[in-house]
Amino acid sequence: DAKTTQPPSMDCAEGRAANLPCNHSTISGNEYVYWYRQIHSQGPQYIIHGLKNNETNEMASLIITEDRKSSTLILPHATLRDTAVYYCIVRVIQGAQKLVFGQGTRLTINP
Amino acid sequence: DTAVSQTPKYLVTQMGNDKSIKCEQNLGHDTMYWYKQDSKKFLKIMFSYNNKELIINETVPNRFSPKSPDKAHLNLHINSLELGDSAVYFCASSRTQGGASGAYEQYFGPGTRLTVT
Numbered sequence A: 001d002a003k004t005t006q007p008p009s010m011d012c013a014e015g016r017a018a019n020l021p022c023n024h025s026t027i028s029g030n031e032y033v034y035w036y037r038q039i040h041s042q043g044p045q046y047i048i049h050g051l052k053n054n055e056t057n058e059m060a061s062l063i064i065t066e067d068r069k070s071s072t073l074i075l076p077h078a079t080l081r082d083t084a085v086y087y088c089i090v091r092v093i094q095g096a097q098k099l100v101f102g103q104g105t106r107l108t109i110n111p
Numbered sequence B: 001d002t003a004v005s006q007t008p009k010y011l012v013t014q015m016g017n018d019k020s021i022k023c024e025q026n027l028g029h030d031t032m033y034w035y036k037q038d039s040k041k042f043l044k045i046m047f048s049y050n051n052k053e054l055i056i057n058e059t060v061p062n063r064f065s066p067k068s069p070d071k072a073h074l075n076l077h078i079n080s081l082e083l084g085d086s087a088v089y090f091c092a093s094s095r096t097q098g099g100a101s102g103a104y105e106q107y108f109g110p111g112t113r114l115t116v117t
Helices: none
Strands: A009-013 A018-023 A031-038 A045-050 A061-064 A070-075 A084-092 A105-110 B004-007 B010-013 B019-025 B031-037 B043-050 B053-057 B064-070 B073-078 B087-094 B112-116
Touching (some): A009 A018, A018 A084, A045 A061, B019 B031, B043 B073, B073 B087
Parallel strands (some): A009 A105
Antiparallel strands (some): A031 A045, A031 A084
């Protein structure tokens, strides 16, 4: 079963920052936080991952709380193409580990 | 070039038939996966192969048989198709060692929508 809790849906205005929360209060010390998204009818797409430090790449930023029990994915300037279901997943990094998807957050970017 | 490709994209067939879905990745990854996304949109792992060896086998009916002829291919054969097999099937691949970033993120194919009538 998924080890994360996310709000089922969120809305954000185009051009604004979208902040997607995730609760993972039972995360283990060797588990990373991963974010994927699934745009309608497409395969899931990797966004970013982190262990305990904040991370940033060309797609998004990941803020992990100091106690690692929650995190926030930030899309700094959301566009209509960012409308998707966003999944927060915790997993160990070694080996061929399966991804356990929860219900995710359906993010709708409004013009 | 497409990193992870699947064929066919759509598959409509009748109950009782046998069908196969093919998956190929050109990323040089050593591990490949099959996921199923049902009508309620939940994504679940089915199988995983590492270097042609089965390493993850979730609770999946025996009618589903994955085959990996080489590291770049993982096919899914389904016997005696049932109505409940209707879903979107996603293939994915990842590196599991030796990556520069160590992310080992999984790359997904575009999916195969299977409809059993």
